[in-house]
Amino acid sequence: MDIKEFVAHSIGRWRSQRSAHHLAFGHFEAVQSEIDIVSLSIDDPEVIELCKMYSIDPELAVSPFRMSWEGQSDWDENEAVKGTCILVPVPDPAQSNRGKLLRDQGYAEEIAAVGDYYLTDDGTFVLVTAYERAAAEEKIWFVNPNVRCRVSLIKTSAGTGVVTASFSSEIRQTS
Amino acid sequence: MDIKEFVAHSIGRWRSQRSAHHLAFGHFEAVQSEIDIVSLSIDDPEVIELCKMYSIDPELAVSPFRMSWEGQSDWDENEAVKGTCILVPVPDPAQSNRGKLLRDQGYAEEIAAVGDYYLTDDGTFVLVTAYERAAAEEKIWFVNPNVRCRVSLIKTSAGTGVVTASFSSEIRQTS
Numbered sequence: 001m002d003i004k005e006f007v008a009h010s011i012g013r014w015r016s017q018r019s020a021h022h023l024a025f026g027h028f029e030a031v032q033s034e035i036d037i038v039s040l041s042i043d044d045p046e047v048i049e050l051c052k053m054y055s056i057d058p059e060l061a062v063s064p065f066r067m068s069w070e071g072q073s074d075w076d077e078n079e080a081v082k083g084t085c086i087l088v089p090v091p092d093p094a095q096s097n098r099g100k101l102l103r104d105q106g107y108a109e110e111i112a113a114v115g116d117y118y119l120t121d122d123g124t125f126v127l128v129t130a131y132e133r134a135a136a137e138e139k140i141w142f143v144n145p146n147v148r149c150r151v152s153l154i155k156t157s158a159g160t161g162v163v164t165a166s167f168s169s170e171i172r173q174t175s
Numbered sequence: 176m177d178i179k180e181f182v183a184h185s186i187g188r189w190r191s192q193r194s195a196h197h198l199a200f201g202h203f204e205a206v207q208s209e210i211d212i213v214s215l216s217i218d219d220p221e222v223i224e225l226c227k228m229y230s231i232d233p234e235l236a237v238s239p240f241r242m243s244w245e246g247q248s249d250w251d252e253n254e255a256v257k258g259t260c261i262l263v264p265v266p267d268p269a270q271s272n273r274g275k276l277l278r279d280q281g282y283a284e285e286i287a288a289v290g291d292y293y294l295t296d297d298g299t300f301v302l303v304t305a306y307e308r309a310a311a312e313e314k315i316w317f318v319n320p321n322v323r324c325r326v327s328l329i330k331t332s333a334g335t336g337v338v339t340a341s342f343s344s345e346i347r348q349t350s
Contacts, residue, residue, distance in 0.1 A: 017198070019194030019196070019342060023344060026192060120296065122295055126297070143337055149328075153318055
């Protein structure tokens with residue numbers, strides 16, 4: 001599986017159950033959300049702008065997409081968990097299973113971020129992103145075409161301690 | 176990482192936070208438990224008996240261990256989640272990263288079971304076990320020597336539908 005196939009499999013609307021484990025306190029958080037993943041044109045002005053922000057030739061980008069989510073956490077039922085971001089994979093010209101992933105809004109800190117991804121032999125997408133005060137490590141894989149699993153770890157920026165480990169099971173919505 | 180190293184890294188006492196997602200209903204279950212993993216001798220009578228049950232030469236077994244757990248689910252706070260089982264890896268003589276894992280008590284159904292495991296290039300242990308009415312797929316990996324993640328999927332025996340997806344974050348207890 002290469003990044004184009006991985007993104008193609010991800011396009012659609014997903015119902016997500018996410019559990020976050022706040023490790024120091026042994027706390028559980030449960031989030032239910034809807035996630036929409038739509039493909040963008042390689043010529044989209046926002047895609048080109050994001051490439052320029054990281055001084056990357058837009059011609060190197062493949063399969064850009066927008067991810068939007070809206071949900072509810074059991075920690076604060078009045079506040080909607082809502083957001084949207086643009087993601088742009090830029091494969092390494094020398095190694096087809098590796099590359100950079102640009103995003104206009106990060107996960108651990110809400111700023112633009114660039115992560116390093118690779119795809120394992122068994123089709124798991126692994127993304128490592130270093131932020132100023134934290135590092136995020138995500139693994140995403142398909143159990144079947146309609147079920148996706150995602151594990152996200154937020155670590156201290158030194159990279160040793162794990163602060164939050166969260167798991168999402170995502171079911172494709174067919175409607 | 177081979178299976179001997181993987182088991183060696185796993186030996187110890189772990190505090191586990193587990194979230195189970197019951198996908199059809201969108202339900203969350205939270206379980207807190209302590210897990211003890213202790214190595215067993217290759218000559219242990221219970222190890223030899225388990226090998227014999229599966230007609231496997233006990234000389235092929237490596238790094239047998241006992242796993243015990245005791246915890247509490249938020250679904251039934253009065254009932255302790257408790258159990259113990261013996262696990263015996265039997266590497267494939269032809270491929271060092273693959274083999275069978277014998278256990279005297281299964282996860283999805285409480286009967287003895289044999290699963291097929293492999294270790295990926297990036298050190299994830301993947302175990303697939305077929306039961307009479309279900310199939311289980313587990314992935315376990317170390318984030319660092321003191322943090323382990325485990326994703327377990329229970330599928331219908333046909334192998335297509337995912338019934339339960341659960342995630343454990345396990346922190347080594349040093350005492």
